[in-house]
Amino acid sequence: MLLLLYLEMKFMSRVFIDSNIWLYSFIDTGHKTQRSKDILLNEKDIVLSVQVINEVCFNLLKKVKFTEVQIKNLSNDYYLNYDVVNFSNLSLKLASEIR
Numbered sequence: 001m002l003l004l005l006y007l008e009m010k011f012m013s014r015v016f017i018d019s020n021i022w023l024y025s026f027i028d029t030g031h032k033t034q035r036s037k038d039i040l041l042n043e044k045d046i047v048l049s050v051q052v053i054n055e056v057c058f059n060l061l062k063k064v065k066f067t068e069v070q071i072k073n074l075s076n077d078y079y080l081n082y083d084v085v086n087f088s089n090l091s092l093k094l095a096s097e098i099r
Contacts, residue, residue, distance in 0.1 A: 014045045014083070019055040022048075026056075026064060047083045 017040065024036035040046070053075060060066040060074070078084055 014047045015043045016047045019052045022056045023059055050086045053078050
């Protein structure tokens with residue numbers, strides 16, 4: 001129980017940004033584009049997962065026609081600027097307990 005409390009406190013100020021928010025910031029969707037950019041600029045402690053990076057890169061390649069160089073640069077930027085997590089079996093079990 002203490003471990004769960006510790007993890008909850010440690011990650012309370014962090015914000016997980018899903019792939020849709022990232023994609024809206026790259027693809028012009030009107031108000032969703034501006035709102036997603038506002039979120040990304042205003043949040044201080046952004047977290048994303050390897051899965052989110054994969055989804056964003058795949059969609060940018062297919063829908064926006066990003067080049068492989070652009071994808072490599074974007075991927076590097078994610079790792080340099082944000083906390084990228086790779087969910088383990090333990091973290092999935094802990095998330096299940098928190099729910």
